[in-house]
Amino acid sequence: MMSQELRSKTIKDLDDLLVVKKNEVLENSKNILKGSEKNVKKNLFLRKEIARIKTILNEKMLLDSLEEKTNE
Secondary structure, three states: OOHHHHHOOOHHHHHHHHHHHHHHHHHHHHHHHHOOOOOOOHHHHHHHHHHHHHHHHHHHHHHHHHHHHHHO
């Protein structure tokens, strides 16, 4: 998923997506150990996507907290 698509999502959607991606990493790791998954680089791409989601989530939370402080 591109960062433009992630930036358009809400904080709740990003939290949900983060949980889904973390579960995908766990499932993929299990499948690699079992030998049923041949693409061992898939976890690398999933972890990079998790990092993107966390970065955008932190940016959104920071912007929300700054907006709250300026409104006070």
